[in-house]
Amino acid sequence: MKIAIIGNGISGITAARWIRKLSDHEIIVISGESDYFYSRTALMYIYMGHMGLKETQPYEKGFWKKNRIGLKRAWVKDVDFKNKKLHLIPAAKLTDHDFLPAELPYDKLIIATGSDSNKFGWPGQDLEGVRGLYSLQDLQYMDNYSKDLNRAVIVGGGLIGIEMAEMFHSRNIPVTFLVREKSYWSNVLPDEESAMINRCIKNNHIDLRLGTELKEIVDNGSGKAVAVITNKGEKIDCGFVGLTAGVHPNIGFLKESDLETGRGIKVNEFLETNIPDVYAIGDCAEQQHPKTGRRGVEAIWYTGRMMGETVAYNICGKKVEYNPGIWFNSAKFFDIEYQVYGNVPAKIPEYMTSIYWEHPDGDKSIRINFDNRNNSILGFNLMGIRYRHEVCEKWLKEKTDMETVLKDLGQANFDPEFYDQYEKHLLAAYNKIAGKNIQLKKRRGLSQVIAFLKR
């Protein structure tokens, strides 16, 4: 059986690896973007000079041959679902070992084409010097425009926007950061954490404009961006405009086909599309029935990895539902690390109580949410402090009592040795609100963690 995978990102490559583990099927991975799988999340580090492209590739070149995973460098023009064929257009220099037919037949197809940057119909959004950040090509584009760049304007206050701000900042290029909301990423972060990141952005000398939207991008007369105009009527001169107002599934090449799509490619819990033998995974897939606490489209690294694993089982004849489990995520805002486990909404609902402690320096915080109807734990939000995923997950899964969690909170701490432990401050915050006197019983350490996890 010949399995074609469109896309060599984390989803497609994880699927390929797991199909190889579980079977002897022929596997071909097609990518127009790059010869080899690299970690998309590391794009910013290539630009900043922390790594080269090679360092971001998790597998050596010999890995693919050894595991009989065929790699083809091409863009997929369209898919002939009826005759089970892909139509390809070359994306790279052809070499002898990389013969590229214009048609590629398959028995089963996995679509893992990822995302594309959002554009909301802004005037001038297709000018030269205007670009999102998702692919290697985008990165090269940014780099080409960085030379003698007077200013970059970034539109959209999410994770990619702040990464792009950090990237330009690393090269001493002035940045204006337009954020539509009243505070950075305030549709995801609770107020205090969001305010912390506002401060962090400003401390890094980024010109942060909250509550400001892009109205249009100004053409220099020859098709190149030279300035933006905001909804407040201000004109900001710049040589580059970064569009980072989120991403959407990259499924344009499938729009004319019989494949059922909504925001993304519609899939059931087995990651099957409406067409037999065609699966979709990763950013481009849309769950028809997402699990509780989960969204239909989740453009996240680890969900791509989990879907890749799941689809491999399904293709190899062991049916298994996609279940990403309890929500978690992480990011880094300049120098502040962020981790979240469980349910931490931006606006705390009535049934929830949120205990929050922030370091006087204003760059570290712990937030724990619990259900005030039955005192069960609901979520953790950490800024500048590391917590252990498995410990938090177990507490959340078991709907552990808030006070039990607080007493044992130290065992969740994952910060390096000699770092201060702040759990007692969070307990004090809780005691103050609850009028109790809960004492911290456990501090950081692996032995008790293992005992707890094995319990």
Next chain:
Amino acid sequence: MNLLDSSLSLAYQGNHKMTGLQKISLAIVGLGTLGLLIAWASNGNISPLPTFIFSLAAMTIGSLLYTYSTYSGKIPGIKNNRVFQYGISSRGAAAWILGIVVTGFYVCLYWFPHLLEGLIRLHDPLSHGLRGKAADQWFVYGTFYTVAVLLMGIKFIFKYRHNRYQIIRTISVMFFQLVFAYLIPAFLALLNKPDEYFSYFWPLDSYALRPDWIAGKSSLGTFGYVVIAIGILMPFVVTPILTYFFGKRWYCSWVCGCGGLAETAGDPFRQLSDKSLTAWKIERWMIHSVLVAVVLLTALLWFNHISQNTILGGFTEGFKSAYGFGIAMAFSGVIGVGFYPIMGSRVWCRFGCPMAAILGLQQKYFSRFRITTNGGQCISCGNCSTYCEMGIDVRHYAQRGQDIVRASCVGCGVCSAVCPRGVLRLENGASDIGSRTDALRTIHISEDEVSILS
């Protein structure tokens, strides 16, 4: 545009320029270096004390000023911008020049010390002051080495000033280099005792525990017996105990002088270590071969000693010189440090050091130390592997959610520091080390679950 063949090359495009203060501080370091060059070229025909004070002062002030101008005013955090874009840290022309200069210095040091006469005479005043006798090339070497560890150690501490583990660890290596590898030997020389380095033991010190070493120490009376006792206790009793509790890091990245230099002066080059599977294979063969060689050497010397050179006398002498030339000098010195800018800072520690080999075996099979990974948080970015000076592909484990137990890990903690998602933690954990390392904790479909559904 090189994207077509996947060799994305971002030639550095940006507005970053050295600040005026950085330029001034490098110029001051340059003046200090010039002082050394003049002293070297004068071959001893220059007043040593003022030149020495001038050079040391210029290098210290210039280096501290550079550290200050580079990191002060910056928000504490990971400072790896442009590492892969500057020639000095990415095998550019400057890196090759530096590598050739340092290699040349080592070649002179070991085999042509008369070429360093000017530098040796420059150190006479300090040597007289500290040790009560004239300088030799080893005193010059020790001085350079210690100054490099101290000045670059201060730079490292500033660079990682947000990270208490790195600060404490760096103070430790600076302390051991200054006191144990420099001041104590100098003080012993002042007391007319032979230099003793209480931070190097057999088998890294291949002279220790030889019959003539034992005989030589025994002739010194009580002091000699103390040295012998330490020389035996350290490798056979103290080391296994400490390694059981803390892993090999207690030595390799907290005490050892070779490690000390690698962690401080070598820090700008840590990303150059080869992460390939081939390099790992070569590493395992080489380091264990050196260990076998030094054990064999020591055993042969004892065998000969007991048999009064009747059986393998000539062979043993040849073997001894070969080890001294090939391993102790060429490998640990010339290649180990001279090749920093090309092969990274831990070439000797990774491919050659027999002490690291023993500690590594203990760490792998009999230690509580490991690096644990944080569930499913890894994004496979590669920072951990890139900045591992020992060439461990840390990401390979982290993205599988697998704990890291590797013989070569020196526990420097930089992987944990550079991780942008808080995935890695150094631990002196618990006893179930064997079973924990098997688990692939990011797999989210268990075989049981599959069989239930299908």
